Amino acid sequence: MNTKFIFVLGGVTSSLGKGIMSASLAKLLQARDLSVTIQKFDPYINVDPGTLNPYEHGECYVTEDGAETDLDLGHYERFLNVYTTKANNITTGRIYQSVIEREREGVYLGKTVQVIPHITDEIKRRMLLLSKTQKYDVIITEIGGTVGDIESLPFVEAVRQLQWELPEENCLVIHLTLVPYLKAAKELKTKPTQHSVRMLQQNGVQPDLIVCRTEYPIPQEMKRKVALFCNVRPNAVIEILDAKSIYEVPLNMMREQMDEIVLDKMGIKETPAPDLKQWKAFLNRLFHPKVDVDVALVGKYVELQDAYKSILESFIHAGAANECKVRIHYVHSEQLDEQNVAEKLGEMHGVLVAPGFGERGVSGKIVAARYAREHQIPFFGICLGMQMAVVEYARNVMGIKKANTTEIEPNVDEPIIDLMEDQKRLATKGGTMRLGGYTCLISEGSLAHKIYGKTEIRERHRHRYEVNNHYVPRMEAAGMYASGQNPDTGLVEIVELSNHPFFIGVQFHPELKSTPENPQPIFVSFVKAAKEYKERQDNKNA
Ligand code: GLN
Secondary structure, eight states: OOOEEEEEEEOSSSOSOHHHHHHHHHHHHHTTTOOEEEEEEEOSSSSSGGGSOHHHHSOOEEOTTOOEEOTHHHHHHHHHOSOOOGGGEEEHHHHHHHHHHHHHHTTTTTSOOOIIIIIHHHHHHHHHHHHHHSOOSEEEEEEOSOTTOGGGHHHHHHHHHHHHHSOGGGEEEEEEEEEOEETTTTEEOOHHHHHHHHHHHHTTOOOSEEEEEESSOOOHHHHHHHHHHHTSOGGGEEEEEOOSSGGGHHHHHHHTTHHHHHHHHTTOOOOOOOOOHHHHHHHHHHHSOSEEEEEEEEESOTTOGGGGHHHHHHHHHHHHHTTEEEEEEEEEGGGOOTTTHHHHHTTOSEEEEOOOOSSTTHHHHHHHHHHHHHTTOOEEEETHHHHHHHHHHHHHTSOOTTEEETTTOTTOSEEEEEEOHHHHTOOOOTTOSEEEEEEEEEOTTSHHHHHHSSSEEEEEEEESEEEOGGGHHHHHHTTEEEEEEOTTTOOEEEEEESSSSSEEEESSOGGGGOBTTBOOHHHHHHHHHHHHHHHHHHHHHO
16 A cells, blocks of 8 residues: 555644644554554744743653654654654754755755745655655644644645645545634634635645534534535534543544544555554543542643643553542742742642753752652652752752752852763754663662663653762762663663652653553652552541
């Protein structure tokens, strides 16, 4: 079978869940034994989202091969349970960068370099690229932004050309729109969808499928009307109702027979019925928890849900694995201090201190780590969260009052967290952190060993600073152990305390590898520890 290409474009408004829809469709196709991948094309000019503040587009997701990407790639990996790569996220910036580099090399010598054909050719080349490097039955391409945006135009034009160039049954265009409900009129409205499809048609693209996001079921008659005015077959208008959980969306789409319609339109015959046993078992555990726990997420981007997307999703996976509902309480690290810490963390059954960059909110993270350590509350520090737990331990247990990270105090006397030599020489910021998957060796008998059940693991990274190995002997003598280390560099990957029921800090980002079907072990053990802590507290109070 030739690779089939599905393009997903959004209309009416952003935040309709194009990423979730694409991932859900991919899941349904994968469940029918097809090999599927998803890629995202983002119209902004940054070469990658690595230099973006999380307030802009939410968390920056990191792939195994070290690309800093859009958070939708996290959804793709979580739904499909397979890794994406650098090639799965392309931005306008990257497209222009390669065209301009080629222009400087003289590749286009004598020619005027233009959006059409040079930029659109490069977009098309990248859209087809994954099919050249690996055998896929289906490649889903999500175009970021909304139809009608100026910056999306070259991407829409590239889709138009491919719709014309590829054999008809190898190319399918899905348009995701919103059918709003007007409370005052008590009516669903299809006009925004009609306008949005018309705009797409003005750009020469005819959608094959119109997917309508809606809060209420769309009557059959109304679907027929959308089909008529948008020039698609009546069965090509599909609704996606708001779901309790994003992980329910594939099942909702299957109920609408979206997978069958897509297979039929692309001439894919004789696939087995979808096997979603494991997925349904996960949903069943998710929707029927037996207990609940309260976990504090201490960070400085807590106003924005998307900033900690992968962490929140990891808790959903780990909660389901424990048949436990994890209630996350956002604690703003900037507003946390010695005076209010008991009030904010005293009732919690676990404390997670989040990753981050820069000085803002750092003292609150130190306060949180100390409180969890002294009160024997399960503690989990990720990246900056781990670094701050080390600084706290140095100051309050090891007696190194001046300990700090050079990220905040470049000339500090006691740089317990510091830059590696190769990082000191770097002059540029984009893509220069320690990024992607690295091996970590775990000491036998440690908490980390118990959690993973093995001594060699691989987790993803995104940071510049490291625990300064010069301090490790003193740290260990004082009771904080470096239980995981990079075998090549000796860098500290995991720290833990022996005189605490569950205290772990990790330099890597375990949240990037958690999926519903493969929940991340530290998150699973942390939720279990929170459950046990709650039981102990309840017994004490009984
Ligand atoms: N700012 C820290 C560093 O660069 C931690 C990064 C993070 O938490 N992702 O090392």
